[in-house]
Amino acid sequence: MKKKRSNPWVFVLELLFVIGVAIGAAALLRQYVISKDVVVGVSMAPTLNNDDRLFSLRTVGIKRNAIVVVNAPDRPNQRYVKRVIGLPGDTVESKNDVLYINGKRQAQPYLKPKFMQPEIKTWAAQRNVNASVVHFTGDFNIATLPSTHSKTVPAGHYFVLGDNRLVSHDSRDFGFLSRSQIESVIIWRYAPIDQMQWY
Numbered sequence: 001m002k003k004k005r006s007n008p009w010v011f012v013l014e015l016l017f018v019i020g021v022a023i024g025a026a027a028l029l030r031q032y033v034i035s036k037d038v039v040v041g042v043s044m045a046p047t048l049n050n051d052d053r054l055f056s057l058r059t060v061g062i063k064r065n066a067i068v069v070v071n072a073p074d075r076p077n078q079r080y081v082k083r084v085i086g087l088p089g090d091t092v093e094s095k096n097d098v099l100y101i102n103g104k105r106q107a108q109p110y111l112k113p114k115f116m117q118p119e120i121k122t123w124a125a126q127r128n129v130n131a132s133v134v135h136f137t138g139d140f141n142i143a144t145l146p147s148t149h150s151k152t153v154p155a156g157h158y159f160v161l162g163d164n165r166l167v168s169h170d171s172r173d174f175g176f177l178s179r180s181q182i183e184s185v186i187i188w189r190y191a192p193i194d195q196m197q198w199y
Helices: 008-032 113-127
Strands: 034-038 053-057 067-071 079-086 092-095 098-101 104-106 157-161 182-191
Touching (some): 079 098
Antiparallel strands (some): 067 182
16 A cells, blocks of 8 residues: 655645644733843842843732832833732831831831942932941831822832832832732743743
């Protein structure tokens, strides 16, 4: 019995179909599941630095201390990378560089004293003020911030800060973010290669 010869055009069409499906699946993943991002600026230093390359997920829940990519509420077509501090219903306050959520003191292991102290000295020197009276975060209570005007984080909203508190433009300035303004949650820094890290 002779083996039937396959038509080479059928093979080409099948190959093109498989390639098309793969490209379509990748596009859908990028559109609805995975985002590739680049850090611009130093507002998340030392956790993330300018030009770091990141992967993030669009489909995961928002938890406290998650690092998120947000659509800038005050700058069209720009995105920020920030850390989620306050969840819906929370009170948020910072006093003498201690963060309080719902009245309870919070650990902030991502704030590194070796980074903070030189930053405070530089910031103070540039403004000709005494560094000993400068707080890295600055005292605030969301109930008294001009940008928030609320005792608690509203339902469906979040309060975010950058880790480099002296220079970060965040919820202290632009207020709460709605869930729809949070685009994705950072899961992996893949570059620089020697600083790869899961989050």
